[in-house]
Amino acid sequence: MKTEFTIKTNSPIPLYEQIKREIKLKILSGILHPDEKLIPIREYAKLLKVNSNTIVKVYYQLDIEGYLYSKPGQGYFVRRTFVDKNKKGLELFRSITEEYLQNATDLGISIDYIIKNFKILQKKLK
Amino acid sequence: MKTEFTIKTNSPIPLYEQIKREIKLKILSGILHPDEKLIPIREYAKLLKVNSNTIVKVYYQLDIEGYLYSKPGQGYFVRRTFVDKNKKGLELFRSITEEYLQNATDLGISIDYIIKNFKILQKKLK
DNA sequence: ATTACTGTACTATAATAATAGTACGGAAAA
DNA sequence: TTTTCCGTACTATTATTATAGTACAGTAAT
Numbered sequence: 001m002k003t004e005f006t007i008k009t010n011s012p013i014p015l016y017e018q019i020k021r022e023i024k025l026k027i028l029s030g031i032l033h034p035d036e037k038l039i040p041i042r043e044y045a046k047l048l049k050v051n052s053n054t055i056v057k058v059y060y061q062l063d064i065e066g067y068l069y070s071k072p073g074q075g076y077f078v079r080r081t082f083v084d085k086n087k088k089g090l091e092l093f094r095s096i097t098e099e100y101l102q103n104a105t106d107l108g109i110s111i112d113y114i115i116k117n118f119k120i121l122q123k124k125l126k
Numbered sequence: 127m128k129t130e131f132t133i134k135t136n137s138p139i140p141l142y143e144q145i146k147r148e149i150k151l152k153i154l155s156g157i158l159h160p161d162e163k164l165i166p167i168r169e170y171a172k173l174l175k176v177n178s179n180t181i182v183k184v185y186y187q188l189d190i191e192g193y194l195y196s197k198p199g200q201g202y203f204v205r206r207t208f209v210d211k212n213k214k215g216l217e218l219f220r221s222i223t224e225e226y227l228q229n230a231t232d233l234g235i236s237i238d239y240i241i242k243n244f245k246i247l248q249k250k251l252k
Numbered sequence: 253a254t255t256a257c258t259g260t261a262c263t264a265t266a267a268t269a270a271t272a273g274t275a276c277g278g279a280a281a282a
Numbered sequence: 283t284t285t286t287c288c289g290t291a292c293t294a295t296t297a298t299t300a301t302a303g304t305a306c307a308g309t310a311a312t
Contacts, residue, residue, distance in 0.1 A: 012143040014299060025232040040258060051301045056260080072259045073308030089233050097243065100226040106151040107215050111248045115241060117223065122237050140269060166288060177271045182290080198289045199278035 007048055015050055019058045027067055027078055028089040034080035038068065041076075133174055141176055145184045153193055153204055154215040160206035164194065167202075 007018050026032045038044070041059065045052040059076045062068045069079045081088065104114055133144050152158045164170070167185065171178040185202050188194045195205050207214070230240055 012140055014138055016299075017138040025229065029232050029234045031232070041260095042258085053302085054300065057299090059259090070259065071309085073257080073310085075258060089235075093230060093233050093235055096226060096229050097247075100222060101247070103151060103222050104219060106148075106155050106157070107219050108155040108157075109215075109219055111244060111251060115244050115248065118237060118241050118244065121223075121227070122241065125237060142269075167290095168288080179272085180270065183269090185289090196289065197279085199280080199287080201288065 007050070016054050016057045016061075019048065019050075019055070020062060023058070023062060024067060024092075028092055032078050034078050036078045037074075038076040038078070133176070142180050142183045142187075145174065145176075145181070146188060149184070149188060150193060151218075154218055156215075158204045160204050162204045163200075164202045164204070 007015060007022075009015070011018065023032070023038075032038070038059070039047065041055045042052055045055045048055075059068060059070070063070060063076070066081060067079060068076050070076050101111070101114070105111075133141060133148075135141070137144065149158070149164075158164070164185070165173065167181045168178055171181045174181075185194060185196070189196060189202070192207065193205055194202050196202050227237070227240070231237075
């Protein structure tokens with residue numbers, strides 16, 4: 001499991017929430033595969049330099065929400081979701097797009113400008 | 127001052143933080159003008175159905191951060207920022223675009239698809 | 253059987269977030 | 283001058299977030 005350290009301790013967004021989002025994205029994007037084992041609680045906590053209980057909370061909630069399952073004594077694993085992975089991913093994409101568009105609009109930025117901007121980024125990234 | 131009710135009480139993001147972001151966006155986008163008076167604390171709290179102290183916190187922090195100033199007995203007002211308004215707005219736009227692109231990429235969505243998607247939205251919104 | 257690793261379940265503590273309510277003093281209008 | 287509006291400053295209480303530490307039981311390898 002690839003682990004970037006994108007956790008911001010000074011963010012107003014709770015740590016457990018930041019970590020949850022990251023794991024969700026990894027599952028929905030296919031970076032984490034069904035039945036793949038996640039980093040053990042204690043190890044992950046050490047890696048992110050947060051308390052073990054914080055990771056416990058993250059894994060527990062992701063279990064409740066259907067993203068993970070646990071085998072006591074063995075670890076946490078990615079659940080093979082019934083719902084189509086791409087469908088869930090597209091749902092998430094739609095919601096982040098909606099939020100992005102709302103914020104951009106609030107900034108007085110038009111959708112035309114957004115498209116123009118992404119085309120520039122597209123060229124740069126080629 | 128136009129007020130949409132985009133506050134989500136069940137969000138993991140603290141209320142005061144959500145409200146702060148909304149006001150910042152309105153100032154940077156020019157919806158709120160320099161020296162324009164903001165909604166009084168008690169009234170705003172009632173409108174958003176949050177506690178007055180939450181709004182106190184919001185205004186106080188936005189004061190510290192240079193977005194607002196207060197005239198005790200009169201109200202809070204939008205500070206005339208030294209930095210160019212559009213520049214700050216574009217900086218903010220760049221950062222939210224970066225974050226959006228990162229999340230979309232994590233979901234396995236290409237920039238080509240993003241552009242295609244915005245073009246569809248563009249048509250719908252016309 | 254022992255050891256190491258793992259999830260799980262606690263207790264305790266501190267900081268932050270949010271609510272509720274009261275009170276004081278400046279500003280401006282009646 | 284009195285009233286109303288408004289920022290400011292408190293106290294008190296509750297829930298959430300995060301840390302720290304201990305303990306127990308399942309799993310698997312030595």
